[in-house]
Amino acid sequence: MNSFESARGFLQSMVSPLQYLATAPKQMMNWAAENIVTRRQLIADNEQYKINELAFHEQALQLEIVKKENERLRALLASPLRGDAKKMVAEILSVDSDPYTHQVVINRGANDGVFEGQAVIDDDGIVGQVLHVGTTSSRVLLITDVTHAIPVRISRNGVRLIASGVGVIDSLTHNHVPHSTDIRVDDMLVTSGLGGKFPEGYPVAKVSSVVQNESHAFARIQSQPVAKIDRLRYVLLLWPEQDEAFASKNLVDAPVSEGKSE
Amino acid sequence: MSLSSYLIILLTFLVALMASIMPLPLSVDAFRPDWVLVVLLYWCLALPTRVNVITAWVMGFILDVLLGSTLGVHAGAMAISVYIVAGNFQKIRNFSVWQQAMIVGVLSALYHLIVFWLQRFLTDAIFLPSYLYPVLTTIVLWPWAFLLLRKIRRNFRIK
Numbered sequence: 001m002n003s004f005e006s007a008r009g010f011l012q013s014m015v016s017p018l019q020y021l022a023t024a025p026k027q028m029m030n031w032a033a034e035n036i037v038t039r040r041q042l043i044a045d046n047e048q049y050k051i052n053e054l055a056f057h058e059q060a061l062q063l064e065i066v067k068k069e070n071e072r073l074r075a076l077l078a079s080p081l082r083g084d085a086k087k088m089v090a091e092i093l094s095v096d097s098d099p100y101t102h103q104v105v106i107n108r109g110a111n112d113g114v115f116e117g118q119a120v121i122d123d124d125g126i127v128g129q130v131l132h133v134g135t136t137s138s139r140v141l142l143i144t145d146v147t148h149a150i151p152v153r154i155s156r157n158g159v160r161l162i163a164s165g166v167g168v169i170d171s172l173t174h175n176h177v178p179h180s181t182d183i184r185v186d187d188m189l190v191t192s193g194l195g196g197k198f199p200e201g202y203p204v205a206k207v208s209s210v211v212q213n214e215s216h217a218f219a220r221i222q223s224q225p226v227a228k229i230d231r232l233r234y235v236l237l238l239w240p241e242q243d244e245a246f247a248s249k250n251l252v253d254a255p256v257s258e259g260k261s262e
Numbered sequence: 263m264s265l266s267s268y269l270i271i272l273l274t275f276l277v278a279l280m281a282s283i284m285p286l287p288l289s290v291d292a293f294r295p296d297w298v299l300v301v302l303l304y305w306c307l308a309l310p311t312r313v314n315v316i317t318a319w320v321m322g323f324i325l326d327v328l329l330g331s332t333l334g335v336h337a338g339a340m341a342i343s344v345y346i347v348a349g350n351f352q353k354i355r356n357f358s359v360w361q362q363a364m365i366v367g368v369l370s371a372l373y374h375l376i377v378f379w380l381q382r383f384l385t386d387a388i389f390l391p392s393y394l395y396p397v398l399t400t401i402v403l404w405p406w407a408f409l410l411l412r413k414i415r416r417n418f419r420i421k
Contacts, residue, residue, distance in 0.1 A: 011327045018328065022280045094285035096294070098331040099393070100381040105330075132330070139330050146385050167387070 005116060005132075012109075012134030019105055019137060023093045085199060086239035088112060090120075092232050093137060102145040102165065104128075104232060109136045112237075117197055119238045125203035125226040126150065126191060127235055142229055143204065144169055152204050153192040157182055160192055163205055163223060169230050172205050174221035179212050181219060189223055199238055267420035271313065274301050274411065275321060283328050292392045295399040296370050298325055299343060303366055304411045306344055309420070310351045318344035332384055339376035343369045359405045367401040 090106040097103045108114050110133050118130040120140050128142040141148055142165070149164040159181055163172040177183065187207040193200030205223035212219045278297040286294060298321050305313035322340030326333050346369065347354060354365055374393055381387045414420075 008327075008333070015324060015327050018276070018280060019283065022283045023285065026285050095283045096285060096291065096329070098329040099292075100385065100387050101330060103330045146387075167385075 009110065009116075009133045009135075012132045012137065012139065014134075016109070016134050016137040019093055019095045020107075022095050026094045085241050088237045088239075090235050090237055092235065100167075101147075102128075102142040102167065102169070102229075103131065104140050104142065105137055106140055106235060106237075107137055108237060109134045109138050111135050113239075114138050114237060119198045119202075121202055121236050121238060122227045122232060122234070123236075124228060125205075126198060127227045127229060127232065129197060130237075140235070143172065143225060143227075144229055150198060150204060151192045151194040152189040154183060154207075155188045155190045155203075159183065160194070161189065161221070163189060170224050171208070172223045172225060174223065175218065177219045177221050179214060179219050183207060183210055183219070183221060185210055188226075196240075199240065267418060268312075270414065270418050270420060271305060271309075274305075274414065277301075279321070279324060279328065282325065292395045293399045295396055295403040296373065297403075298322075299340065299370060299373055300366065300400060300403055300407045301411065302340065302344055303347055303369065304408060306347050307351050307355055307362075308412070308415055310348055314348050315341050315345050332380075335377055335380045335384075338380065339373045342376060343373045346372075359408055362408065363401045363404040366404045367397050370397045370400040 088108060090108040093105040093107055095105050097105070106120075114130055114133050116130055116133055120127045120129060126143060128140045128145075128148065130138050131141040132139040143150055143163065144165040144167065146165055146167040149162050151160065152163045153160045161174045161177060161183075163174060166173050185207050188203060189205045189207065191198040191200055191202045191204055203226045205225045207221060208224045209222040210219060211221075275298070278301040281297040282294065302313065302318050302321060306318070319337045319341040322337035323333065325336040325340070329336070354362060357365070371394060374396065378387065378389060378393055382389075
């Protein structure tokens with residue numbers, strides 16, 4: 001099965017020149033639209049960015065303190081420290097995909113270290129995971145695809161759920177949720193990190209409807225992805241934190257060694 | 263059959279493949295005609311010894327990789343549609359362009375339905391009438407594609 005995946009990757013690399021060629025006119029239009037901007041527009045944008053930067057910088061100062069505090073607390077609890085994951089920006093190649101699936105093609109491939117199953121996010125939340133990897137382009141399966149499911153938890157109380165795609169761009173569904181589950185409309189769902197594909201704590205969706213009709217076996221929960229899946233242009237590829245996996249292994253070993261020493 | 267005529271046939275296929283993955287506004291996207299099928303059908307009617315079911319399968323396979331669908335879905339549908347034409351090319355050749363357009367429409371509908379059936383088998387897709395919109399544009403496209411490709415064939419003396 002894995003060897004076939006490499007064949008698929010090879011095929012993806014073979015056709016990627018066609019994809020780059022097909023997307024060229026659109027890129028040219030984008031380039032033109034970006035270059036033909038009035039001076040006034042640029043000045044206005046620049047001012048806006050300066051104000052934003054000030055606000056973000058202020059938050060970053062706070063974050064630095066909170067981060068240090070968190071690290072100290074985690075050290076006290078002997079929990080693994082969370083390092084910064086490696087990230088890479090990728091651009092969406094606007095090529096058409098099968099109408100029966102939700103996929104996009106990005107301009108990064110095996111040459112950039114992309115691997116199958118890698119998590120893909122945008123500035124708001126989880127977008128999907130890498131499906132096929134070519135040398136210079138790869139295909140991303142979106143969370144709204146019918147064949148995709150992602151483990152999540154409610155950030156308010158930590159209840160675990162699975163968010164499955166239904167093939168509609170603005171909706172995810174949650175199967176097998178008992179009626180008694182504490183879940184409300186507008187609850188934020190974040191990745192739980194279970195399953196090991198997606199790093200923990202990234203926002204995925206917001207609960208949009210909860211129907212707890214006792215005549216059905218389970219509650220009917222719908223949620224709306226927070227990532228702007230229908231207007232993606234740039235996405236971030238995440239690499240798993242290797243040192244964390246290493247640290248948690250140590251953590252498992254820790255009680256044993258303690259027992260020995262005593 | 264010289265090398266250059268093979269290259270020209272290949273070039274028409276490349277253009278058709280590119281047209282079928284070119285980004286389009288969402289409102290027009292559902293009406294995207296089956297470029298590859300039209301080009302395949304033309305060459306299959308004109309030169310059935312050169313372009314036939316195997317070419318159709320290969321083009322469908324490339325389309326599968328380009329569109330990211332399960333490998334073989336478009337390949338199978340394309341091969342079956344072209345098989346029907348390859349078996350009846352002498353009859354279809356003698357029809358007028360508009361009659362041909364109707365036949366191409368039926369084949370395009372068959373192609374889309376086979377793709378839909380396979381997808382339904384794989385992912386429980388439900389049928390939407392919009393899956394058959396490309397049939398209309400393909401019917402309209404056929405006369406123009408036919409005239410253009412015939413011009414190309416005569417101009418470069420592809421036999």
